[in-house]
Amino acid sequence: MQTTTTQPVSVEIELSEEDSLIQSTVRDVLTREGAQERARQWWANDVDFDRALWSTLSNLGLTDMVASSAHGGIEAGTLTASVVSEEMGRFAAALPFEMHSTALRLLAHIGASEAPRVSDGVLTVVLVPNDGASAQMVPEGAVADLILWPAAGELLYLADFDREHVASMGMNRFANVTLRANAAGARCEVQASAVENARTFATTMFASRMVGLGDWMLSQCAAYAGSRVQFGRPIGSFQAIQHKLAEMHIAMAASRFLTRHAAMALHEGTDGQLEASRAKAFTGATLWRVATEAHQIHGGVGFVLDHPLHLYFAQARGADSLFGSTREHHQRVGQAVLGGIGHRPNLMLGVA
Amino acid sequence: MRLTLSEQQTEFRKQVADFLEANWEGTDAVGMGAFGDEESHEKELAFKRKLAEFGWLGVALPQEYGGAGKTPMEQFLFVEEVTYRGAPHSYIGVGFVAPTLIRYGTEEQLKRFLPPLIRGEIEFCLGYSEPDAGSDLASLQTSITEDGDDLVINGSKIYTTNAHRVEYCWLAGRTDPDVPKHKGISLAIVPLDSPGVTIAPLMTSGGERTNQVFFDSVRIPKANLVGEKNRGWYYLAVALDFERFNGFPLGGIRRSFDELVDAVRVATVDGRPLRDEPWVQEVIGRLSTRLEATMTLKLNTVAIAERGEVPNTEASMLKVMASDIAQEIAFGANEIFGPAALIKKGQPGAIANGRFEHALRSTVLQRFAGGANEIMKNIIAQRGLGLPRD
Numbered sequence: 001m002q003t004t005t006t007q008p009v010s011v012e013i014e015l016s017e018e019d020s021l022i023q024s025t026v027r028d029v030l031t032r033e034g035a036q037e038r039a040r041q042w043w044a045n046d047v048d049f050d051r052a053l054w055s056t057l058s059n060l061g062l063t064d065m066v067a068s069s070a071h072g073g074i075e076a077g078t079l080t081a082s083v084v085s086e087e088m089g090r091f092a093a094a095l096p097f098e099m100h101s102t103a104l105r106l107l108a109h110i111g112a113s114e115a116p117r118v119s120d121g122v123l124t125v126v127l128v129p130n131d132g133a134s135a136q137m138v139p140e141g142a143v144a145d146l147i148l149w150p151a152a153g154e155l156l157y158l159a160d161f162d163r164e165h166v167a168s169m170g171m172n173r174f175a176n177v178t179l180r181a182n183a184a185g186a187r188c189e190v191q192a193s194a195v196e197n198a199r200t201f202a203t204t205m206f207a208s209r210m211v212g213l214g215d216w217m218l219s220q221c222a223a224y225a226g227s228r229v230q231f232g233r234p235i236g237s238f239q240a241i242q243h244k245l246a247e248m249h250i251a252m253a254a255s256r257f258l259t260r261h262a263a264m265a266l267h268e269g270t271d272g273q274l275e276a277s278r279a280k281a282f283t284g285a286t287l288w289r290v291a292t293e294a295h296q297i298h299g300g301v302g303f304v305l306d307h308p309l310h311l312y313f314a315q316a317r318g319a320d321s322l323f324g325s326t327r328e329h330h331q332r333v334g335q336a337v338l339g340g341i342g343h344r345p346n347l348m349l350g351v352a
Numbered sequence: 353m354r355l356t357l358s359e360q361q362t363e364f365r366k367q368v369a370d371f372l373e374a375n376w377e378g379t380d381a382v383g384m385g386a387f388g389d390e391e392s393h394e395k396e397l398a399f400k401r402k403l404a405e406f407g408w409l410g411v412a413l414p415q416e417y418g419g420a421g422k423t424p425m426e427q428f429l430f431v432e433e434v435t436y437r438g439a440p441h442s443y444i445g446v447g448f449v450a451p452t453l454i455r456y457g458t459e460e461q462l463k464r465f466l467p468p469l470i471r472g473e474i475e476f477c478l479g480y481s482e483p484d485a486g487s488d489l490a491s492l493q494t495s496i497t498e499d500g501d502d503l504v505i506n507g508s509k510i511y512t513t514n515a516h517r518v519e520y521c522w523l524a525g526r527t528d529p530d531v532p533k534h535k536g537i538s539l540a541i542v543p544l545d546s547p548g549v550t551i552a553p554l555m556t557s558g559g560e561r562t563n564q565v566f567f568d569s570v571r572i573p574k575a576n577l578v579g580e581k582n583r584g585w586y587y588l589a590v591a592l593d594f595e596r597f598n599g600f601p602l603g604g605i606r607r608s609f610d611e612l613v614d615a616v617r618v619a620t621v622d623g624r625p626l627r628d629e630p631w632v633q634e635v636i637g638r639l640s641t642r643l644e645a646t647m648t649l650k651l652n653t654v655a656i657a658e659r660g661e662v663p664n665t666e667a668s669m670l671k672v673m674a675s676d677i678a679q680e681i682a683f684g685a686n687e688i689f690g691p692a693a694l695i696k697k698g699q700p701g702a703i704a705n706g707r708f709e710h711a712l713r714s715t716v717l718q719r720f721a722g723g724a725n726e727i728m729k730n731i732i733a734q735r736g737l738g739l740p741r742d
Contacts, residue, residue, distance in 0.1 A: 014655070222737040237742040239726070242733035249732055250649070250669045257648030258641075278641045331630055334637030337613055338627040 019083050026062055026087040035091040039171075039311050042094035046173045047142055047165050049122075050094045058120050063097065067104035070113035078201065081105070082208040082263035086256075089212020089319075092311040094171060098205040098319075099124040099140040103148050106155075106198040112188045115157050121145035126177065127199050127323075134178040137166055139322060141175030149179070155190035158183060170318020171311070196271075199323065203276040204266060206319040207259045207283040213312050213319070214252050214287050217294040220309070221245060225297055235297075244293050251286040258282050274336050281329035284320040291316045357425075364426055368408070368433045375402050376439040393517065396440040400472040409442055410470030413450055417466035424657035427598075428650070435603025444514070445469045445476045447598040449522050452591040456539075456579035465520075465541070479509040479523030479542070479565065480588070487724050489524075490533045490585060494567065496525035496540060501574055503540060505548075505567040513562040515551050519544060521565065524588055527581050537584035539591075541576045542567070558714030595722050596667035597653045600674040602646060605681065608711060609643055611704040612636070612685050619689075632688055639677070639684050646673045665736035668728040675718035675725060682711035 015023060030036075038050055057063050066081050067073025081101050088097050103123035107115050124140035125148040132151040141147065142165045149156040160183060163175040222245055225236030235241050262279035266272035291313045295302050302309040324332070357365070376399055403409045412427035413419025422430070434441045441447075450466060457465075468474045485492040494507025505525060515521060521542040528536030544551070548570040554562050579587055616636060619626040626632055649670040653663040663670075685708035686693040697706030719725050733739045 218737075222739060226739055233742065234740050236733070236739035239730065239742075242739055243726065243729040245737055245739065246672075246729035246732035249736055250673055253652065253666075253669060254645035254648050254673065257652065258645055261648065277637075278644050281637070281641045282645050327634060330637035330641060331634045332637065333640050334633030334635070337636055337640050338616060338633060 015079075015083065019080055022062075022065075022080055023083045023087060025060070026057075026084050027090070029057060029060065029062070030087060030091040030093060035093040036308055036311075039092045039094040040305070040308065042171065043305070043311060043314070046168065046171055049096060049143055049173060053093065054095055054122070055120055057095070063100065064104060066101050066108065068108040068111075068113060071104055071107060071115070071117050072119070073104060073108065075108055077263075078105075078204065078267040079260060079263040082204060082260060085205050085208035086212035086215070089209040089214075089315070090216045092213065092216070092308060092315055096122050096124070096140040096143060096173060098202065098209055099144075101205060102127075102198055102202040103146075105201055106148060106190075106194065109197060110155070110188065110190055110194050112155065114186070115148075115188070116146060116159065116186065118145045118159075123148065125198060125202075126150065127195070127202060132179075134176065136176050137168075137174045138177045139172040139174055141177045142166075142173040147177060150190050150195045153189060153192075154187045156183075156185050156187045158185045160185065168318075169314045170321060171315050172318045172322065193271075196273075197266075200272050200276045201266060203280050203323040204259065204262045204272070206322050207255075207262065207276070207279040210283045210287045210316055210319045211252070211256050211259050213316050214248075214255060214283075214290045217290050217309070217312050218245070218248050218252050221248070221294050221297045224301075228301075241297060244297065248286075248290050248293060251282075251289065255279075255283040255286045274333060277324070277329040277332045277336075280324055281326045281333065284326040284329070287316040287320055288326075357429075361426060361429065364422070365429045365433065368430050371406060371408075372433060372437050372439060375399065376437055397472075400440055400442065403441065404470065404472035409472050410446055410450070410466070413446060413466060413470060414454070417462060418470040419466070424654055428654045431598070431601045432603045432606075435601040436607050438604065438607065442469065442472075442475060443599065444478060444522070445474070448591050448594040449476045451594050451598075452587055453578065455590060456583075456587045458575075460575065461541070461578070474520060475514070475518040476520045476522045476541075477512050477514040477518050477544075479512055479521040479525075481511045482508060483510050483564075487727050489588075490537065492524055492526060492537065494523070494525040495529070496527045496538055496577075498527075498574070499571070502571045503574055503577060505540070505542060505570040505572065508564060508566050510564045511554070511562050512551075512565045513560070515544060515563040515565050516553070516561070522591075524584055527584070531582070534585045536582055537588070538581050539578035539584040539587050540572060541578065542570065542572050546570045546572060556717070558717060559710065560714065590662060592723060593662050593664050593667050596671040596728070597657065597663045599722055600650075600671055600718075602643075602650055602674060605646075605674065605678045606643065608678070608681050608707065609639060611707055612639070612681060612688075615685070615704050616688060626688070635684050635687055639681055642673075642677050642680065646670070646677050649673055665732055668723070668731045669736075671722060672725045672728045672732075675715075675721075678711075678718050679715040682708050682715050686712060 033053055033056060035053060038053060042049055054063060064071060064073040065076035068075055085098055088095055100123050103125040106125055122140060122144050123146045124138060124144040126135045126138050128135055128138060141163055147158045147161060149158055161180060162178040166174040166176060168174050225241050226234055228235050259279040262272060262275035265275040294309055298309060301307055400409060407420050410419030411430045412422045412424060415421040431441060450469060453461060480489060482492050482494060494509060497504050521544055523540050523542050524537055525540060526536050527538040548568040550566040552564045554564055556562055613636060616626050616632060653666050653670050656663040656666055689703050692701055693703050693708045695702040695706060696709050734741055
């Protein structure tokens with residue numbers, strides 16, 4: 001028989017004033033700069049990204065918030081970063097925010113203040129399986145100015161490396177990265193747990209981007225279904241369409257809550273893995289549904305490149321592909337629950 | 353806003369848990385008060401009276417009527433603890449009738465009905481569905497006509513679960529047949545011991561009893577009309593919001609999942625632990641994830657209620673997902689344990705003492721009770737997303 005513990009119920013339903021302000025600031029800037037329209041030109045070019053837009057955000061202090069002051073940041077919380085990533089997703093902004101933040105946060109987390117500062121540039125971190133000399137499909141590897149590479153208890157800071165761009169659909173600017181033989185970059189010690197924590201952070205960040213991508217697709221679908229007339233009436237008046245949209249709405253709401261909950265759990269100093277796995281699993285499954293139904297609801301209108309939907313579909317695939325699929329995370333959650341790590345599923349309610 | 357328990361709320365929750373530990377034996381009852389045999393019904397009534405003595409039956413109802421005056425958050429915590437253990441509470445009376453009556457009833461009605469409800473002396477059943485009015489509830493035909501100081505009721509209500517065990521029916525009837533269907537409905541409170549009331553049992557696939565109730569010129573005082581005549585549809589909508597919000601606690605569903613986890617943990621297949629099977633881990637992880645997602649929707653409705661609002665679209669969203677996950681857990685148990693999940697309670701080899709055998713049959717109810725999920729999706733699409741009605 002289970003007994004009740006006194007762990008707090010703690011779930012973010014609405015944002016704090018500070019995070020709301022950051023959210024509306026990012027949204028305003030991305031609207032004003034035409035981020036969604038600009039993202040189209042990077043659809044067929046993922047060797048590079050929108051550096052001008054990145055600079056605009058960087059000048060406002062919005063790209064480096066999670067960094068320590070040594071790297072130009074304010075050590076903003078995970079939830080704040082998650083909210084910014086949501087906004088990037090909402091505009092399908094062609095920006096490397098998630099991996100960049102993961103790298104900066106890792107540096108802040110381990111106190112590596114001596115690591116080189118790359119003003120206005122992009123960082124990434126090698127979290128894919130690798131042999132310590134070469135790594136395949138490093139997200140943002142094609143555009144990074146500095147790569148962090150955890151290997152054998154050390155974290156290498158690499159500004160100088162070989163890279164080979166990998167053309168792919170997800171707008172993650174992948175590259176196969178190879179260490180140069182004489183690469184004697186600076187380095188510091190890193191614990192495996194810090195690397196694992198970075199992986200959990202990245203998992204949460206890509207879930208966050210999917211929340212933004214899905215939110216936009218849902219609202220776009222509702223608007224389109226309300227105005228597109230067939231058989232003499234808006235298609236949104238048909239139950240076949242209404243029920244799709246209602247299901248998308250339910251799944252998006254839960255995706256957002258689970259993802260913010262995961263961000264908060266990580267921020268509050270737990271390892272946050274279970275929460276991140278649940279967020280990524282649920283949000284990934286949701287985005288497959290939302291993105292495919294968004295195409296179905298828009299039909300040909302959404303299939304031509306004049307419409308931005310293809311950007312959202314592609315980025316949803318990219319974000320879902322990274323840091324574990326729905327099935328992979330479901331299995332992890334199952335292992336944790338069955339193994340007694342997350343003893344009871346209802347951590348949010350604190351029943352142990 | 354962040355939902356975090358205050359020390360006071362944490363303490364309250366612990367008090368509820370301690371109370372349950374002391375006064376309610378672990379049970380495999382469904383916990384809705386209506387479904388057990390006579391013996392378990394007596395046990396449930398006795399427990400409700402104990403809850404009342406402790407001052408918790410009317411957990412969030414105003415203190416002036418004998419309630420505990422707790423917040424929606426505390427009510428949520430209370431109901432979660434109670435339902436997790438399969439214990440009864442005032443599911444309908446306190447859950448949806450009282451909050452609706454507080455909004456639209458007269459002071460006299462509040463004084464007449466709330467104190468005995470909160471003392472555990474009376475309870476309500478719902479008189480909504482009719483043989484020819486289900487999802488199209490507004491087409492209901494049971495008539496309420498005025499005759500001097502009385503109202504006279506004729507017609508029939510169906511799926512009136514608990515009618516044979518409670519004192520009152522919270523009934524929706526037609527007071528004006530000559531106006532559009534939504535504009536001629538009124539709500540009334542009908543004592544079930546009135547002459548002309550006949551209650552006939554209907555047994556269900558889940559093994560529980562529900563009823564059909566016949567009203568043959570049943571007279572009730574006009575003082576039992578709720579709010580204004582012909583405004584009943586609007587009151588009903590609010591009562592249904594409370595039903596989809598308060599009426600879908602997750603305690604029983606969480607308990608069901610926990611029992612599934614416990615069963616998997618101790619099981620072996622060909623001498624190997626079942627818990628090591630990757631596909632089993634995946635099923636459990638999916639259910640756990642979807643259950644936690646449902647909890648976020650529940651907490652969202654609590655947050656709305658804490659602001660003093662009535663969750664509407666959000667309650668419908670919760671209702672859909674909660675009813676889905678309840679069924680998914682039962683099905684998940686069947687996926688994992690195969691035919692062993694179908695062994696009945698009390699038989700050798702029954703998984704979790706037959707809990708899932710029963711759940712497989714009974715959880716089909718949730719997806720159409722309290723408004724079919726398809727109707728919920730219409731509400732979500734039209735009110736939540738602003739899509740046009742057809």
